[in-house]
Structures are given as C-alpha cells and as structure tokens.
Amino acid sequence: MIADALRDAICSGEIPPGAPLKQDEIAAEFGVSHTPVREALKALVSEGLAVLHHNRGCFVSDLSSAVARELMDFRAVLEPKLAGWAIDRLTEANIEHGRQLMMKIDKTSNPLQRLRLAAEFHTVIYTRANRPFFLEQVNRARNNLNRYWLLAWSDQTFPVSTQNEHQKILDLCVARDRAGLTAFIEQHIMTSGE
Template sequence: MAARKEAKALHEAIREQLRQEIVSGALPTGTQLRQDALATRFNASRIPVREALRQLEAEGLVAHQLNRGAVVAGMSVEQICELLDIRVALECHAARLAVPQMVERDFAAMEAILKAYSESQSIPEWAEHNRRFHLALSAPANNKRLLRLIEEFCLNTDRYTHVAMSRATGKDRPQEDHYRIVEAARAGDADQVAALLEVHILDTKKELMASARAQDRETGLSLRY
C-alpha cells in the first residue's frame, strides 16, 4: 500500500513539473519527451513517467507522434477556440456557484494576483497571473472536479493565446475586465460576474481569430510577391 502511494505521488510530481514547463514555454511545442531521459532526470522508473505522460496527453498538453514518441503538443486556432467555448461554460457556472460563497479573503487574494499581473514584465509571467486569477475566481465554488477541469482548460489555452493577445490588446484591456469582475463579485452579483466573464473569454476568442486572419493575409501577400 505504501509503495502504491509513493508511486502515485511520484507520477503526480512529474506531471506537475512537466505541466509547468510546458505552460511556461520552457518546453516548446514539438519538444520530444523521452521516457528514459525523464526517468533519469526525475530519478524514477519509467512507470511513473509513462503515467505522467499519459495524463498530460489526456489534458492535451502532450501528443504521440510516429517514430518520435511523446512530444509537447501544438494546437490549431480552431482547437483553441473550441476550448475557449468550453471555458465559458465551465467558468461561468463556477462563478455563479462561487460568488455567494466569497469572503474578504477571496477578494484580497484576487486583488493581490491582479497587482502582480500589472507588475509583470514578460508574457509567461502575465499568463501565469491570468491563470491564477481565473482559478482564484472559481475556487470558492468548492467543487474540486470543476476546478480541475477549469485548470486544465485554462492551461491548455493560455500558453497559446497570450502571445497573440499581447499583440492584439496589450495588458491593460484584459486587466480592466478583471477588475470589473472583482467589483461585481464584491457586490455579490453572480449573474453580472458570469456575464462579464463570458464577454472576457469570448473577446479573447475574437481577438485570436482576428490575429489568425491577419497572419493569413500577410502570408498570402508574401506568397504573391
């Protein structure tokens, strides 16, 4: 029994470390994740490494390619937009559950994250504070399974969207949305929080699609000339 708990803890630790490195960009899209090398790195057998990679694959962060094995997964604009639609459903539901349960400690935690967000200097830092804010907003729903789903979908989209969003909107406009959401939460208006959150996420989707269209136009022009 003790051996099973230790193995479980080890594969979870490996998964969390690899997830953080993928989300931060330390492991870019296409990076090969060799089981033997990871086992050596984490001083583990291949069994917990294999399980960690399996779980990351289920989250969409890892894919298996022919003749290459596990690699850090890429994602198309269409796939990201699908996940953003799912985020709307999950996060807005969580917000309606969370707002009635919020206390001053929750508001203070969100405001501290937003302060760090404003002070962040790099896109990876910005993305991490954004992720933490969305999780802090959902946490008072007190539904661990729902929070885990939100975390996975936040992680799967943020690492792709923040570079595009930094070009399209900068940092100020999303941050204004965040503060409006906290203000509505302080007022205890769960429906308003959900409405603001839906617009906030769907604006990300629209900006991402517009960025992709602009890139397509630039590519077309470069091919014609």
C-alpha cells in the first residue's frame, strides 16, 4: 500500500525528481513503523523510481534521457512478445474494451488520466497472453516512463497519431495478424517514445 501510494505520487509528478523520501515522515503519514516504509522504498529503488544514497537517504530518481531510452527499448522488446502470445486469445469483449478506452482517452484532458487509460488499453491486450511476470515488468517500465510523458504531453492534447496507432493495433488484433501486430507495436512504442 505504501509503495503503491508513493509510486503514484512519483509517477504523477506530485513528488518531483530529486525529492527526498524520508522514512520518518512517510511512517508518520501512514501511521506505520519504519519496517514497511523501508520495504516500500526498496521496491521503488528496484523499479528505478528512487535511488538510495549511502548515509544520505532515499530520493526520487532524476529524469534522464538515457534512462528514458532504455525503458523505451525494454518495452519495445517485451510488448510485441506479449501481444504475439495474446492475439489468439483475444475476444470480441477485449476488442470492445479497447475501443471504449480509446473513446475515454479522447474525452479527457487530464494528462495523467490519458496515460493511465493508454496503459489500460495495452494491458487489455497483454493480459490475454497469460504471462503475469512479463506484464508486471512492462507495467513497471511504463510507470517510470509516465514521468517523462507527463512532461511531454502535459500542455497539449494526446497526440492524434497515437490514437490512430491504437486503432491500427485493434485492427491487427481483429485480423489475427500476429507478425503485423508485433512489428507495429514495436514501431508504436518507439514512435511514442521519440
């Protein structure tokens, strides 16, 4: 619970890069001892959202173009695999859910909500791969990347090209075009990241 709350605050920008994550303050805020706070901070460090400096404490990790590139590359390797494993298991209900999420993206002007809906769009497809470990790693990378996307998209609408690409992803899923889908998702991730 503590890790989830801190993760959301970091990924939304509520806790900015470089900010200290003080155990005493976090423990007091949640009404817990230091032990669960230390465990939560370890989880955030393992996800790349925080860094531990010896004798100085834990801090929200800074933003870096090199890290953003690596996260994007990571997603571009794993997500096409997930989509390929999922394609034969997708149902019409999954496709319709994807369409509904696209409509919600179009209706919201909140950048964080758009990012969450876009993540849910991809998760609707990837969940059908039945590879929870892969999906968890992709979601961690996406959460970390949200900090970068919020900077890029906070003052503008969700790129029309991204929504067009989401539609193409659904079309490829409906056509059961595994090769086309996996290649296109890799391209979609890299284009979005650029």
